[in-house]
Amino acid sequence: MYQADLYIRNNDLQRRDIYKVLHNSMNLIKWTGTGEEMIVDLGCGSGDVTKDVILRSSPKIKGIVGVDISSDMLKFARDQNSHEQIEYKHLNLATKHKIDQNLRGKFDHAFSFHVFHWIKDQKRVFKNIYTMLKPGGDMLGLFVASTDVMLIYEKQAMMPKWSKYLQRVSDIFPYQHCEDPQVAIEDNLNQAGFSHMVKLEKREFIYSSREHFKTSMAVINPFVKNVPEDQHEEFMDDFADIAEGLHFFSDHDQHNQIVIVPYILAVIYLRKPDF
Numbered sequence: 001m002y003q004a005d006l007y008i009r010n011n012d013l014q015r016r017d018i019y020k021v022l023h024n025s026m027n028l029i030k031w032t033g034t035g036e037e038m039i040v041d042l043g044c045g046s047g048d049v050t051k052d053v054i055l056r057s058s059p060k061i062k063g064i065v066g067v068d069i070s071s072d073m074l075k076f077a078r079d080q081n082s083h084e085q086i087e088y089k090h091l092n093l094a095t096k097h098k099i100d101q102n103l104r105g106k107f108d109h110a111f112s113f114h115v116f117h118w119i120k121d122q123k124r125v126f127k128n129i130y131t132m133l134k135p136g137g138d139m140l141g142l143f144v145a146s147t148d149v150m151l152i153y154e155k156q157a158m159m160p161k162w163s164k165y166l167q168r169v170s171d172i173f174p175y176q177h178c179e180d181p182q183v184a185i186e187d188n189l190n191q192a193g194f195s196h197m198v199k200l201e202k203r204e205f206i207y208s209s210r211e212h213f214k215t216s217m218a219v220i221n222p223f224v225k226n227v228p229e230d231q232h233e234e235f236m237d238d239f240a241d242i243a244e245g246l247h248f249f250s251d252h253d254q255h256n257q258i259v260i261v262p263y264i265l266a267v268i269y270l271r272k273p274d275f
């Protein structure tokens with residue numbers, strides 16, 4: 001989905017969310033203190049958060065398995081973020097197949113940062129996570145429940161020159177059009193069998209210029225990869241023009257413009273019952 005090296009150079013705003021959530025909610029995790037606990041990082045991407053943030057923020061543990069659907073991300077993670085306590089494995093969190101024996105009921109704790117909003121089949125994801133946790137296991141995660149960026153994707157999907165590349169626009173941000181995203185998320189968690197806490201928080205991504213906005217958006221735009229490379233610049237220019245038309249840009253003169261993108265962050269803590 002992304003180019004790992006570009007992503008880690010442009011993810012300070014995502015990292016800000018992660019640090020804040022860990023600071024406020026890490027105390028919810030039920031550590032046993034045995035030093036034998038196993039963690040899974042769901043959608044580990046380039047592995048830098050797995051190694052630099054999750055491993056460092058955890059007490060003594062046995063190890064972490066980072067799972068991701070992208071072979072490119074996993075390759076980068078294995079090359080750049082290897083560690084004796086971390087293993088990186090391929091997994092589609094929304095798989096309809098039986099979860100591999102090595103991952104079933106194996107984890108005491110799970111973390112997931114900025115992943116679930118890319119996955120349409122939320123019921124399946126939560127059921128799969130339930131399968132991977134041990135009884136009494138828990139998870140702390142965050143994802144974007146809704147964002148005004150979706151307005152840009154939806155407008156760009158209507159442009160004849162780009163529509164063929166954005167056909168799957170309704171597959172992302174699955175809670176975007178829910179009347180009450182909190183209820184919809186909780187409903188999926190109940191169906192999976194979790195007890196849970198779900199908090200929705202209003203946030204803003206602020207970019208210091210049109211260029212900063214374009215670069216940061218390009219690395220997380222899941223549709224860019226469908227566009228021929230020689231049209232990437234034009235695709236992202238049109239993306240920025242639509243954002244400007246939707247008044248994401250401040251009114252300052254062109255050289256001092258900042259770009260403000262509102263979004264609603266979902267912070268979730270889940271627990272699988274003990275039995």
Ligand SMILES: C[S@@+](CC[C@H](N)C(=O)[O-])C[C@H]1O[C@@H](n2cnc3c(N)ncnc32)[C@H](O)[C@@H]1O
Nearest residue numbers: 043044045049068069070092093094113114115
């Ligand atoms: C924005 S990156 C976040 C990476 C990492 N969690 C972090 O905070 O830096 C989102 C990651 O989710 C992964 N992803 C998207 N859909 C997935 C799926 N169905 N199963 C597993 N991983 C998925 C992508 O490949 C990507 O690496």
